[in-house]
Structures are given as structure tokens and as C-alpha cells.
Amino acid sequence: MTDRRRLLLITVIAFLAAAAGAFIGRAFIAPSAPVESELHTLLHHDLDLDVGQKARMEEIERRFALRKQALELELRADNAKLADAIQSEHGYGPAVGAAVDRSHQAMGQLQKETLEHIFAMRAVLKPDQAAKFDAAVVKALTAKER
Numbered sequence: 001m002t003d004r005r006r007l008l009l010i011t012v013i014a015f016l017a018a019a020a021g022a023f024i025g026r027a028f029i030a031p032s033a034p035v036e037s038e039l040h041t042l043l044h045h046d047l048d049l050d051v052g053q054k055a056r057m058e059e060i061e062r063r064f065a066l067r068k069q070a071l072e073l074e075l076r077a078d079n080a081k082l083a084d085a086i087q088s089e090h091g092y093g094p095a096v097g098a099a100v101d102r103s104h105q106a107m108g109q110l111q112k113e114t115l116e117h118i119f120a121m122r123a124v125l126k127p128d129q130a131a132k133f134d135a136a137v138v139k140a141l142t143a144k145e146r
Contacts, residue, residue, distance in 0.1 A: 039121075039137065039140070067113055078099065
């Protein structure tokens with residue numbers, strides 16, 4: 001085996017080991033509560049929403065849940081394409097790069113739509129509720145352990 005092939009093999013193995021480690025770490029080692037869970041608890045238990053606010057929040061959440069599910073399916077499909085590209089190219093080639101770019105685009109879209117969802121919920125709140133909501137968002141986004 002040539003030095004170049006050996007280096008390529010080591011690189012691919014290291015990449016796959018890192019990906020597996022990240023997956024295992026996220027899946028099994030004390031995942032932190034997602035921002036949505038913290039905000040959901042605040043909205044539905046701590047802010048004392050009136051009936052009209054609750055109805056509007058439910059509609060906002062229903063629409064976002066559908067969109068989020070579609071984006072997560074897109075991310076899974078992108079990950080499958082990335083796996084195929086890695087298996088095909090055995091290195092960081094054009095297909096791997098394109099698959100990574102597609103995946104990043106879907107992740108970015110999910111993040112943007114999540115923020116739009118958060119701002120839509122905030123718009124339903126009264127000023128005193130919005131201040132508590134803002135504080136919870138900032139706390140969730142700046143927590144040391146994420």
C-alpha cells in the first residue's frame with residue numbers, strides 16, 4: 001500500500017470515527033434540553049397565557065411542526081447522500097463537498113425557520129410576557145452546556 005493510499009485510508013477512518021463519536025455523544029450522553037423545550041415550558045406553564053393567546057400559539061406551533069418535520073426529512077436525505085458520496089469517493093471529493101453544502105443549506109433553513117417561529121410566538125405575547133420570553137431565549141442560547 002502506498003503512503004498516499006495509507007494516508008487517505010487513515011483520514012477516512014478518522015472521519016468516520018469522529019462522526020460516529022459525535023452521533024453517540026449526542027444520542028446517549030446527557031443531551032441538554034433543546035431551546036424549544038425550555039420555551040415550550042415557559043409558554044405553556046409560566047407565562048399565564050389567555051385563551052386567545054393559547055389558540056394563536058397552538059396554530060403557530062402546528063404550522064411549524066409540519067415545516068420542521070419536512071426540513072428534518074430533508075436533512076436525513078442529505079445525510080444519506082453524504083454517506084453515499086463518502087462511500088463512493090473515499091475522501092473529500094466533489095460529491096462529498098456538494099453533499100456537505102446541501103446539508104448545510106438545509107440546516108441553515110431549519111435554523112432560520114426556527115427563529116421565525118420563535119418571533120411569531122413572541123408577537124403573541126404581552127410586553128411583560130415578552131420580556132420573560134426574551135430572557136429565556138437569551139439564557140437558552142448562551143448556556144455554557146449546549
